[in-house]
Amino acid sequence: MLINGGVSIGLLAAMAHLARSPLIFPSLGPTAFLLFFRPLAAASSPRHTVLGHLVGVLVGLFCLWAFGLLGVPANLSEGVGLARVGAAALSLGGTGAVMVYFGVAHPPAGATTLIVSLGLMPHLWQAPVLMGAVCLMALQGVVINRLAGIPYPLWRPSEQRAEQAAKLKAELDDSPVKPGDRMI
16 A cells, blocks of 8 residues: 555656646545555445546535535635535535445545535636546556556456455455554
């Protein structure tokens, strides 16, 4: 996780620097953690990653519009007004409900919807850039996990892959290295 997640975020940060574009944002950290620490979990699949963040962005934008905040940048140093509180609360609840309804739960998308609804992404043009970064992260997850020999899905987990994942998990459970062990 340390190496793969670091490489993945490092590549996005380098691309962000070169493109002078916001290709990294806080919820990519937990996404990287899922992709490389629990790559066989359904929430880590490219489908859940991309669609979960897309739901977060769209619901966040809808909530900004609904509360009259679309185009209003955040000014969190002065506190949060009731409209911003409403947008944040509705966006998080709405994002969770929509992800569960469509079967694309990806917990880091909860942070993405808050980034949007709190006004931390003040320009609409940033939404496709944000989603581009999510797609790049998902692509890195596919490439890095497959290079590591992990039966990582190209889009959604299949039943065959689920069986392979269960077998790999059983092998890992028998490993002398257990979660919480110190690794250097």
